[in-house]
Amino acid sequence: MDLHLNGKTALVTGSGKGIGEAIAVRLAEEGATVIVHGRDRTRAEGVASGIVARGGKALAVSGDLTDEDAVQWLVGEALGLAGAVDIVVNNAGGSGGIKESWRDTRSASWAAAYDRNVLAALRVTTGLLPGMRQRQWGRVINISSLAATLAPPSAPDYAAAKAALNALTASLAKDAAGAGITVNAVSPGTIHSATLEARFRAAAAERGLAADAPWDEIERAVLPLFAQVPMRRVGRLEEVADVVAFLASPRAGYLTGANIRVDGGLSPIL
Numbered sequence: 001m002d003l004h005l006n007g008k009t010a011l012v013t014g015s016g017k018g019i020g021e022a023i024a025v026r027l028a029e030e031g032a033t034v035i036v037h038g039r040d041r042t043r044a045e046g047v048a049s050g051i052v053a054r055g056g057k058a059l060a061v062s063g064d065l066t067d068e069d070a071v072q073w074l075v076g077e078a079l080g081l082a083g084a085v086d087i088v089v090n091n092a093g094g095s096g097g098i099k100e101s102w103r104d105t106r107s108a109s110w111a112a113a114y115d116r117n118v119l120a121a122l123r124v125t126t127g128l129l130p131g132m133r134q135r136q137w138g139r140v141i142n143i144s145s146l147a148a149t150l151a152p153p154s155a156p157d158y159a160a161a162k163a164a165l166n167a168l169t170a171s172l173a174k175d176a177a178g179a180g181i182t183v184n185a186v187s188p189g190t191i192h193s194a195t196l197e198a199r200f201r202a203a204a205a206e207r208g209l210a211a212d213a214p215w216d217e218i219e220r221a222v223l224p225l226f227a228q229v230p231m232r233r234v235g236r237l238e239e240v241a242d243v244v245a246f247l248a249s250p251r252a253g254y255l256t257g258a259n260i261r262v263d264g265g266l267s268p269i270l
Helices: 018-029 042-053 068-082 107-137 156-179 192-205 215-226 239-246
Strands: 009-012 033-038 057-062 087-092 138-143 179-188 259-262
Touching: 009 018, 009 138, 009 192, 018 033, 018 042, 018 057, 018 087, 018 215, 018 239, 033 138, 057 068, 068 107, 087 107, 087 239, 107 138, 107 156, 107 179, 107 215, 138 156, 179 192, 179 239, 192 215
Parallel strands: 009 033, 009 087, 033 057, 087 138, 138 179, 179 259
Antiparallel strands: none
């Protein structure tokens, strides 16, 4: 299916690795010019160079999305390089690497999680919305998490921040729809990454399975310990990227305000 992304430009935040990198690569494969972003400019430039080496079009920018001035500079640099940004994928965010429980959670952690996941997306999006409104076309895609709707007992700061991102998505979708701008969220479930694989292999080793066993054996033995996924496997980065690419395309023009869960059927919420 041709997604008609030739001539479109997409900024993907946090695309130096993982889900963000997969999204950047997929959008470039569909013909979009991709602006790869990351705090580590060298890593972002490496992803952009890889896209170009495969025949795609990509540029790189860097900046701390929790810094108002840095975001203004980043948006200005992106617009200066590309002329216009039609698609923004707010992928940067995450848990910050620390999982607090309700026994040790701190208000400062909640504020930081909100800044990292919600305000960062807000800063980037509001910087690019005026141009989208002027052109009467745009796509805003927020990478949320299954934790927003199926909150675990741990990392409550992260789950609450992602729930707020979903609310941001729903509100902006209603406001921007008349300007030809769609706004949607994508909520990945258990997705294969280097970090996840390392956790699975460590858990397998604790249970007597060789840590260097084939991935399918590790996945089959360990996944039920982490999540009861009806499809009995973890998702692939490319499967998240495919959903984002469709939402970014003109073919998804009547789809807005949605939260698409890429979770192998884990969430029972309709």
